[in-house]
Amino acid sequence: MDAPPRWLDPEEKAAWISFIRMQETLIGRLSRHVQADSGLSASDYTVLVSLTERGDGRMRFLDLSKRAEWEKSRMSHQVTRMVKRGLVAREECPDDGRGAFIVATPAGYKAIEEAAPQHLEHVRRLFIDALTPNQLNTLGRLSQRILDHMEKQHG
């Protein structure tokens, strides 16, 4: 890019810094709690939630990478580690050319079902309890607005 960067003005910068620090602190703490409570890393947790939240416990590898917004190489390494630990399995589909399914195993279901209630308590304590119901609703609507905006962008 040859144009000079459009630096953030003081109000934009203050809002961005508050948001990014909050997000880093929240995700850092939740990750450490999940690890301490259940032995799952934040990445294990993300993969198992993605696979199991829609009810059937399986996704195409590419859809899983896209859902997590991870590079394929990162997801591939992560899946390999989780296969070794018995949390997920790869189901190859050589016929249709659309790539393997990744499937949560019974051990993977058990791990996420045990971890989820504790995770939720930390979400409530650190995040939900910080706001009034109206404030939480506002934060949710603004978040959804940003998400909708990002989905219209190409990258």
Next chain:
Amino acid sequence: MDAPPRWLDPEEKAAWISFIRMQETLIGRLSRHVQADSGLSASDYTVLVSLTERGDGRMRFLDLSKRAEWEKSRMSHQVTRMVKRGLVAREECPDDGRGAFIVATPAGYKAIEEAAPQHLEHVRRLFIDALTPNQLNTLGRLSQRILDHMEKQHG
């Protein structure tokens, strides 16, 4: 915990899901752009920003871990990789018992100074441009409120 989990009600759940999906999508995309534009990983970027944003380019190892909300082992591995690549250096302080300083090298400064303007353009395009100035201000205030709340908690 023996008490049953306090599941989120539908409005809490909707707000949490919008927030966490927005955050995952935003951080995932920013990380991929930083990597593609500058060759820095998101972790490299976090460390270099932490070291350089206060002007003197150096922090105690423990303060750096705490600032990023990372386990010491994760920060230690990350610093080792960055030392090998010449982006930071370790300065041991055997005398005072308070641990090593981590210092951004000239190459580390150069890397973050080159990466930052592009990073900022992506922040603006994906996040700032999604909201009106009032909405952005509201999001910043709510984020700061959550951050203040978390700082009162022990973990």
